[in-house]
Amino acid sequence: MVQYxxxxxxxxxxxxxxxxxxxxxxxxxxxxxxxxxxxKPFPMSLTGxxxxxxxxxxxxxxxxxxxxxxxxxxxxxRPLHDVARWVLKYEQYWKTRLDKLEEFxxxxxxxxx
Amino acid sequence: MVQYxxxxxxxxxxxxxxxxxxxxxxxxxxxxxxxxxxxKPFPMSLTGxxxxxxxxxxxxxxxxxxxxxxxxxxxxxRPLHDVARWVLKYEQYWKTRLDKLEEFxxxxxxxxx
Numbered sequence: 001m002v003q004y005x006x007x008x009x010x011x012x013x014x015x016x017x018x019x020x021x022x023x024x025x026x027x028x029x030x031x032x033x034x035x036x037x038x039x040k041p042f043p044m045s046l047t048g049x050x051x052x053x054x055x056x057x058x059x060x061x062x063x064x065x066x067x068x069x070x071x072x073x074x075x076x077x078r079p080l081h082d083v084a085r086w087v088l089k090y091e092q093y094w095k096t097r098l099d100k101l102e103e104f105x106x107x108x109x110x111x112x113x
Numbered sequence: 114m115v116q117y118x119x120x121x122x123x124x125x126x127x128x129x130x131x132x133x134x135x136x137x138x139x140x141x142x143x144x145x146x147x148x149x150x151x152x153k154p155f156p157m158s159l160t161g162x163x164x165x166x167x168x169x170x171x172x173x174x175x176x177x178x179x180x181x182x183x184x185x186x187x188x189x190x191r192p193l194h195d196v197a198r199w200v201l202k203y204e205q206y207w208k209t210r211l212d213k214l215e216e217f218x219x220x221x222x223x224x225x226x
Binding site for chain 2: 010081
């Protein structure tokens, strides 16, 4: 039986599967900003925008600081590390396969000579 | 206005956000296998299992070869590369921040001396 390990990858990968949420991360990578300023360029209501921010908060990718009326958002990219680590295992597998294909074609060339 | 670039990251990140689908990828990284063999250890119906396989196929992560009655599945990890590339940009950002914090604490220690 397959055993599932508890993992934050579920929430983080789901969070970055949406282009709006990736754009928010890209914006916050340039520095912390007020939520109203971050929301401005997005073609949606502030309510819709805040739903995306909450998904990012639950994944641990964005932190919110309440200060008076407005909130400041800042990037917390640490959880991306787990996704990177998982993905890079298969990146390695893919490279190994390419190396093997290269070897194979090299040996074919040798045989033709 | 935020412009969205067309991206396969949406589908790939959504595909790997599920532990069953990550376990299928992990199984197929050990080599191609018949769908019924891959399905066996999973605590779900074959119909439920095949839905997960279809999500992986649509993301370009799994290829299916039909041979007689049974299908063979093989891993196609290439699309993971796009997710890895996107994530690693922020991995870099995170490292830079850590370096800056380290510098800051080092300078504080200098001042205390």
